[in-house]
Amino acid sequence: xxxxxxxxxxxxxxxxxxxxxxxxxxxxxxxxxxxxxxxxxxxxxxxxxxxxxxxxxxxxxxxxxxxxxxxxxxxxxxxxxxxxxxxxxxxxxxxxxxxxxxxxxxxxxxxxxxxxxxxxxxxxxxxxxxxxxxxxxxxxxxxxxxxxxxxxxxxxxxxxxxxxxxxxxxxxxxxxxxxxxxxxxxxxxxxxxxxxxxxxxxxxxxxxxxxxxxxxxxxxxxxxxxxxxxxxxxxxxxxxxxxxxxxxxxxxxxxxxxxxxxxxxxxxxxxxxxxxxxxxxxxxxxxxxxxxxxxxxxxxxxxxxxxxxxxxxxxxxxx
Amino acid sequence: xxxxxxxxxxxxxxxxxxxxxxxxxxxxxxxxxxxxxxxxxxxxxxxxxxxxxxxxxxxxxxxxxxxxxxxxxxxxxxxxxxxxxxxxxxxxxxxxxxxxxxxxxxxxxxxxxxxxxxxxxxxxxxxxxxxxxxxxxxxxxxxxxxxxxxxxxxxxxxxxxxxxxxxxxxxxxxxxxxxxxxxxxxxxxxxxxxxxxxxxxxxxxxxxxxxxxxxxxxxxxxxxxxxxxxxxxxxxxxxxxxxxxxxxxxxxxxxxxxxxxxxxxxxxxxxxxxxxxxxxxxxxxxxxxxxxxxxxxxxxxxxxxxxxxxxxxxxxxxxxxxxxxxxxxxxxxxxxxxxxxxxxxxxxxxxxxxxxxxxxxxxxxxxxxxxxxxxxxxxxxxxxxxxxxxxxxxxxxxxxxxxxxxxxxxxxxxxxxxxxxxxxxxxxxxxxxxxxxxxxxxxxxxxxxxxxxxxxxxxxxxxxxxxxxxxxxxxxxxxxxxxxxxxxxxxxxxxxxxxxxxxxxxxxxxxxxxxxxxxxxxxxxxxxxxxxxxxxxxxxxxxxxxxxxxxxxxxxxxxxxxxxxxxxxxxxxxxxxxxxxxxxxxxx
Numbered sequence: 001x002x003x004x005x006x007x008x009x010x011x012x013x014x015x016x017x018x019x020x021x022x023x024x025x026x027x028x029x030x031x032x033x034x035x036x037x038x039x040x041x042x043x044x045x046x047x048x049x050x051x052x053x054x055x056x057x058x059x060x061x062x063x064x065x066x067x068x069x070x071x072x073x074x075x076x077x078x079x080x081x082x083x084x085x086x087x088x089x090x091x092x093x094x095x096x097x098x099x100x101x102x103x104x105x106x107x108x109x110x111x112x113x114x115x116x117x118x119x120x121x122x123x124x125x126x127x128x129x130x131x132x133x134x135x136x137x138x139x140x141x142x143x144x145x146x147x148x149x150x151x152x153x154x155x156x157x158x159x160x161x162x163x164x165x166x167x168x169x170x171x172x173x174x175x176x177x178x179x180x181x182x183x184x185x186x187x188x189x190x191x192x193x194x195x196x197x198x199x200x201x202x203x204x205x206x207x208x209x210x211x212x213x214x215x216x217x218x219x220x221x222x223x224x225x226x227x228x229x230x231x232x233x234x235x236x237x238x239x240x241x242x243x244x245x246x247x248x249x250x251x252x253x254x255x256x257x258x259x260x261x262x263x264x265x266x267x268x269x270x271x272x273x274x275x276x277x278x279x280x281x282x283x284x285x286x287x288x289x290x291x292x293x294x295x296x297x298x299x300x301x302x303x304x305x306x307x308x309x310x311x312x313x314x315x316x317x318x319x
Numbered sequence: 320x321x322x323x324x325x326x327x328x329x330x331x332x333x334x335x336x337x338x339x340x341x342x343x344x345x346x347x348x349x350x351x352x353x354x355x356x357x358x359x360x361x362x363x364x365x366x367x368x369x370x371x372x373x374x375x376x377x378x379x380x381x382x383x384x385x386x387x388x389x390x391x392x393x394x395x396x397x398x399x400x401x402x403x404x405x406x407x408x409x410x411x412x413x414x415x416x417x418x419x420x421x422x423x424x425x426x427x428x429x430x431x432x433x434x435x436x437x438x439x440x441x442x443x444x445x446x447x448x449x450x451x452x453x454x455x456x457x458x459x460x461x462x463x464x465x466x467x468x469x470x471x472x473x474x475x476x477x478x479x480x481x482x483x484x485x486x487x488x489x490x491x492x493x494x495x496x497x498x499x500x501x502x503x504x505x506x507x508x509x510x511x512x513x514x515x516x517x518x519x520x521x522x523x524x525x526x527x528x529x530x531x532x533x534x535x536x537x538x539x540x541x542x543x544x545x546x547x548x549x550x551x552x553x554x555x556x557x558x559x560x561x562x563x564x565x566x567x568x569x570x571x572x573x574x575x576x577x578x579x580x581x582x583x584x585x586x587x588x589x590x591x592x593x594x595x596x597x598x599x600x601x602x603x604x605x606x607x608x609x610x611x612x613x614x615x616x617x618x619x620x621x622x623x624x625x626x627x628x629x630x631x632x633x634x635x636x637x638x639x640x641x642x643x644x645x646x647x648x649x650x651x652x653x654x655x656x657x658x659x660x661x662x663x664x665x666x667x668x669x670x671x672x673x674x675x676x677x678x679x680x681x682x683x684x685x686x687x688x689x690x691x692x693x694x695x696x697x698x699x700x701x702x703x704x705x706x707x708x709x710x711x712x713x714x715x716x717x718x719x720x721x722x723x724x725x726x727x728x729x730x731x732x733x734x735x736x737x738x739x740x741x742x743x744x745x746x747x748x749x750x751x752x753x754x755x756x757x758x759x760x761x762x763x764x765x766x767x768x769x770x771x772x773x774x775x776x777x778x779x780x781x782x783x784x785x786x787x788x789x790x791x792x793x794x795x796x797x798x799x800x801x802x803x804x805x806x807x808x809x810x811x812x813x814x815x816x817x818x819x820x821x822x823x824x825x826x827x828x829x830x831x832x833x834x835x836x837x838x839x840x841x842x843x844x845x846x847x848x849x850x851x852x853x854x855x856x857x858x859x860x861x862x863x864x865x866x867x868x869x870x871x872x873x874x875x876x877x878x879x880x881x882x883x884x885x886x887x888x889x890x891x892x893x894x895x896x897x898x899x900x901x902x903x904x905x906x907x
Contacts, residue, residue, distance in 0.1 A: 097616060097620065100620055116619050290450055301444075304433055
């Protein structure tokens with residue numbers, strides 16, 4: 001390979017990394033919302049993403065055939081539709097299970113209460129992923145949209161030798177992801193609900209005295225957090241094959257991004273996710289593709305060990 | 320006695336093994352023999368998880384790493400070098416131990432959730448590496464001429480039950496040994512309060528490393544055995560999430576922190592999951608995983624400590640046997656025996672020079688220098704936020720100073736771990752009491768004695784002496800989580816004393832006590848001083864301290880405002896204006 005080809009490869013992976021990284025960023029925002037407000041490590045986040053993917057897949061099947069340009073627009077509508085579905089699932093699971101060991105309830109647990117939360121969400125993760133196998137089957141599926149194999153060429157650059165392709169589906173998905181994160185950030189800082197969620201996060205006892213229903217705030221936060229991640233999953237679901245155990249890979253991707261950005265910080269998580277997306281794509285430059293995930297996991301360990309407070313965030317080590 | 324169940328466990332273990340072996344002899348069905356073997360595999364795997372996570376409280380989501388390495392080693396070593404599993408399983412245990420040591424030394428820098436998440440990454444990273452290496456499905460070659468030499472008993476599955484039982488008994492013996500000795504007590508102390516354990520002289524890092532090394536060895540060995548029984552390893556069956564989750568589930572379900580928990584969990588859940596699998600796997604492929612998930616969720620919500628403790632609580636209130644110890648020592652004896660200390664000529668026990676610590680822009684401790692005279696009671700006073708507790712944390716090594724030097728009994732201690740500093744004779748108590756809440760008062764104090772004691776019996780004797788000295792001898796068997804604040808402060812004091820310190824740092828031990836309680840405690844502190852223990856005591860109120868201390872150091876905004884005898888300090892105009900205020904000046 002000559003230099004121009006190297007540069008072309010580099011630019012191509014950079015583009016792909018940025019686009020998928022944006023979606024990782026959105027998923028990380030979901031995870032960090034739950035941690036930031038509830039102080040709970042949700043181990044089942046990857047499974048909520050998986051359910052988002054399947055929800056989008058079935059919504060696509062439902063609406064894709066019925067609207068004009070269905071194959072072009074429906075994947076994104078389906079992804080957006082997955083969010084409220086998973087929101088409802090999230091608040092139900094919070095009400096039934098999670099709320100019993102978190103929030104106000106966790107005050108009466110001793111230090112082992114935190115392990116109870118972690119282990120409970122591990123159990124939920126097992127139920128959802130294996131239950132997913134029962135319900136959805138083990139054959140990988142994907143949302144098929146012509147956009148996933150259509151690209152806008154950029155170039156030719158540098159004397160007709162370098163040509164970079166921007167995948168149309170990934171580009172539109174990235175735009176949606178950024179828009180959602182901006183909207184969510186505004187929601188958290190501008191609206192009454194957003195502000196009361198943040199109050200519940202800063203000091204749950206004080207929030208109770210101020211008349212905020214902390215349990216309800218946590219429930220909304222949990223629902224919103226899993227819905228955002230599910231939306232990210234829905235956006236990934238077109239063009240990528242997935243099966244019910246896809247969550248476990250992504251839970252590491254998400255935690256890597258969230259820890260990199262400083263646990264609990266919204267924009268930190270977004271840029272953390274973006275960085276992880278870049279690392280994943282760039283690893284293809286010098287590693288066989290089977291080791292893409294290993295690269296992410298090693299990277300995750302390195303982040304935990306070297307920068308447990310995140311690159312941008314403040315101290316969050318005392319969880 | 321301290322280990323009430325010491326002798327009562329053995330008949331139970333033997334009875335269990337006997338019954339299990341008998342059942343295996345009666346059953347004449349290979350499939351059932353296989354299930355009985357798998358039960359033992361997960362019981363051992365649960366014990367391995369319990370050894371690290373159950374005792375020390377560091378939750379591991381990654382025990383599949385050790386299990387998988389062991390499994391792959393046994394299979395690949397037979398393919399490559401014709402090693403028999405009789406040899407390769409013990410070697411697999413060594414590999415598991417090495418992996419445990421390596422993973423532990425990297426990962427123990429993390430605590431709590433971070434530790435659990437990091438542990439998750441190891442097996443998953445290995446899973447993809449083994450897939451990439453092309454080991455998607457590796458089968459053990461059949462050896463037809465000498466199957467027994469290669470542990471191949473697939474036409475007599477019963478033999479595997481007996482081998483599995485052998486491994487289980489070994490693992491249970493090891494676990495019991497750890498539970499009964501300093502090893503287990505130290506891990507329990509770490510589980511309940513790692514900072515307090517470290518400050519009481521427990522080398523927390525060393526114990527955790529020993530625990531994960533042993534735990535890795537067990538998991539590696541049983542992973543190898545599992546591969547032999549299954550004849551095949553795949554990356555998901557070796558390193559998959561369900562492997563780690565199953566180890567955790569059988570232990571949590573049965574009961575954490577006891578040898579019986581994982582056994583009960585495995586005996587209950589494994590046959591159930593095998594039955595579900597056989598019955599429904601055609602239509603419901605993920606049913607086993609769902610079962611383990613439901614078991615975890617159920618146990619966390621309904622019986623967080625697991626079935627074993629539930630049953631035990633049901634029959635008998637938990638707690639340790641209130642048999643008094645053999646030492647009928649009087650308080651005078653205690654006093655004499657605790658005061659036999661190494662003698663130093665230097666009249667200054669500790670020299671602190673230019674000690675500084677900043678947090679961001681805040682200089683919490685700013686170029687502080689002072690001496691502590693041997694045998695004195697030194698009061699360290701200052702308003703809230705003056706840096707008193709930070710200074711204590713610097714002195715006993717919990718926090719590393721940015722600069723400065725601390726020479727204690729002639730040795731520089733800056734940079735040493737808290738447990739090493741404790742071993743050199745520096746004890747402390749905490750402003751917010753940090754007892755080991757699930758332990759009895761006596762056990763709490765024994766933890767503090769380990770730093771000096773040669774064995775468990777001596778630690779117990781030393782702890783009893785310390786309890787005598789603070790007047791808690793009669794309450795020794797009560798559980799620390801159930802006693803009053805005043806008693807908790809005494810427990811902390813006794814725990815610090817049990818390590819026979821020459822210098823004792825007391826952090827606001829009078830906080831929250833009534834007047835009469837303060838007076839009583841003050842008498843005790845004075846008595847400790849007459850035994851030759853040097854005492855530095857933090858308070859933010861000066862009034863009570865004037866009667867107690869020989870000398871004051873006044874801290875303000877992280878630096879030493881002044882020092883001197885009580886009468887000097889209380890007359891110092893700077894102190895009066897900066898700290899005591901007008902009211903004091905008028906009253907004095």
